[in-house]
Amino acid sequence: GDGAHVPVLVIGTGYGGSVTALRLAQAGVDVHMLEMGQAWETPGSDGKIFPNTRTPDYRSYWLRTRTKQPLSNFLGFPLDKDVPRHAGILDAEEFAGITVYQGRGIGGGSLVNGGMAVTPRREHFGSVLPSVNPAEMYDVYYPRANAELGVNHVDPAWWETVDCYQYARVGRKHAQRSNFAFTLVPNVYDMNYMKQEAAGTATKSAVDGEILYGNNHGKKSLPKTYLARARATGRVRITPLHRVTSVTRAGTRYAIVVEQLDTSGNVTATKTVTADRVFFAAGSVGTSKLLTKLKATGALPNLNGEIGKGWGDNGNVMCGRANHLWDPTGTVQTSIPTAGIDNWAAGGAFAEVAPLPTGIETWASFYLSITKNPNRAQFTWNAAANRVDLSWQTAWKQPSITMAKTIFDKINSKEGTIYRTDLFGAYKIWGDHLTYHPLGGAVLNKATDNHGRLHGYPGLYVVDGALIPGNTTVNPFVTITALAERNIERIIAEDL
Ligand code: FDA
Incomplete structure (x- = not known):
């Protein structure tokens, strides 16, 4: 309530926030988490909590009146529609130059993501987090993160035969015929549950195409892992539909301004609470926007000049390939990706073979590539418009396209196939307008010390993807989780 005091406030309930809350609670500290999204615990009128990817509805988008589907078109037809x-x-x-997709609700990105749980190759770690000792990450914190997240592997024998991974096997065939390394990657989706779905003995979820707008069954999202264990300590309270708008110094404490929202996004109350310590876990964009605004408006003037800098898109770029009629990718495609083409060392690209769970045969192979794009953007405060801008430009994706082409030009030439031009708008090959993997903006050892303590303000910390300088070489959430485990262990030992 208004005027309350808490020892620790965590802003956001994604990976960084969930790790932080669990470990602080286990150390005996009472933690209050604020989340601007919903709790996602109550079924809608169709009896399901989350809507299907094929039928987006009022539950699918954060405060928009029209959907903005990552794949905006199909066979030339626009797919977007009005929603309340x-x-x-x-x-x-x-x-201005990029659309950043993010999860909203208790669990953050874990609610909407593909669950690909990939640890970077150790030889690349120096480029991911240059100030972090790789030995401690690979010996302690990556294993800890993998165990807590419930990372598991698909049974290769089952993967070889099941209908719902035909699209991935076609992806492998084409990759291998062009001599690219092809790897199965771990996931947090419960692979035994998916086997039962495919066998018809459990309610279908991934096999019915659920992804992007939540998953009703098999995905081990944060509310089933870290947050469940955090709540079980009895020391963690989570309040949904509360958005933090300000943090300022109040004597030896911090004062936090919070807007309470209704499910239409209207502000129904504004409250001020105080806390001894505040952990920014609002995600790369959420944390960077808050800190950029607070520094520029004088709320936290002593934050250093690194705030807002070093933001990258993890080199995300999408494309589709048109297959020959003898290479169907299947009418049933599980939404959970398990495989990728690794051309990182030679070409700077790791391409996930992604599903197109349309329910009909598309003869398309679809890929989300993570590339070594060197461009980095900055968040700045736009006082006239009362908002935070991001300097990323659409043309900055060109290095990503060039790197992805090291894979797909070669496959197309070997297979005698072409790129699809109907998935992102008329005659557009590259999905270069978006990212799923925002990283950076309050970079470790620059905006903060080497464990996430913000310079200038004892008791303020960054614990999420904002710490990572723009690229993880693979999908990011295992690295975000492992880094949060590393940092909170040190903070508990030294600061409490
Ligand atoms: P995260 O974004 O998870 O959490 C931040 C939370 O803070 C959100 O719940 C937000 O609502 C809340 N918040 C923000 N501002 C606030 C404020 N002012 N007040 C209160 N609350 C606030 N990664 C991966 O490794 N494998 C994968 O397969 C995928 N796939 C994928 C698909 C899609 C569609 C998306 C959008 C993303 C992915 N990702 C992914 C990316 C992954 O989900 C992402 O990197 C992490 O969720 C980031 O974790 P963080 O802890 O940084 O923030």
Whole structure:
């Protein structure tokens, strides 16, 4: 309530926030988490908590009146449609040069993501987090993160034969015929549950195409892992539909301004609470926007000049390939990706073979590539418009396209196939307008010390993807989780 005091406030309930809350609670500290999205515990009128990818509805988008589907078109037809403005689960946040997709609700990105749980190859770690000792990460914190997240592997024998991974096997065949390394990657989706779905003995979820707008069954999202264990300590309270707008110094404490939202996104109350310590876990974009605004408006003037800098898109770029009629990818495609083409060392690209769970045969192979794009953007405060801008430009994706082409030009030439031009708008090959993997903006050892303590303000910490300088070489959430485990262990030992 208004005027309350808490020892620790955590802003956001994604990976960084969930790790932080669990470990602080286990150390005997009472933690209050604020989350601007919904709790996602109550079924809608169809009896399901989350809507299907094929039928987005009022639950699907964060405060938009029209959907903004990552694949905007199919066979030339635009797919987007009007929806009522609602505190939905997927935010398609638009900046001038890029749309950044993010999860909204208790669990953050874990609610909407593909669950690919990939640890970077150790030889690449120096480029991911240059100030962090790789030995401690690979010996202690990556294993800890993998265990707590419930990372598991698909049974290769089952993967070889089941209908719902035909699209991935076609992806492998084409990769291998062009001599690319092809790897199965771990996931947090419960692979035994998926086997039962495919066998018809459990309610279908991934096999029915659920992804992007939540998953009703097999995905081990944060509310089933870290947050369940955090709540079980009895020391963690989580309040949904509360958005933090300000943090300032108040004597030896911090004062936090919070807007309470209704499910249409209207502000129904504004409250001020105080805390001894505040952990920024609002995600790369959420944390960077808050800190950029607070520094520029004088709320936290002593934050250093690194705030807002070093933001990258993890080199995300999408494309589709048109297959020959003898290479169907299947009418049933599980939404959970398990495989990728690794051309990182030679070409700077790791391409996930992604599903197109349309329910019909598309003869398309679809890929989300993570590339070594060197471009980095900055968040700045736009006082006239009362908002935070991001300097990323669409043309900055060109290095990503060039790197992805090291894979797909070669496959197309070997297979005698072409790129699809109908998935992102008319005659557009590359999905270069978006990212799923925002990283950076309050970079470790620059905006903070080497464990996430913000310079200038004892008791303020960054614990999420904002710490990572723009690229993880693979999908990011295992690294975000492992880094949060490393940092909170040190903070508990030294600061409490
Ligand atoms: P995260 O974004 O998870 O959490 C931040 C939370 O803070 C959100 O719940 C937000 O609502 C809340 N918040 C923000 N501002 C606030 C404020 N002012 N007040 C209160 N609350 C606030 N990664 C991966 O490794 N494998 C994968 O397969 C995928 N796939 C994928 C698909 C899609 C569609 C998306 C959008 C993303 C992915 N990702 C992914 C990316 C992954 O989900 C992402 O990197 C992490 O969720 C980031 O974790 P963080 O802890 O940094 O923040």
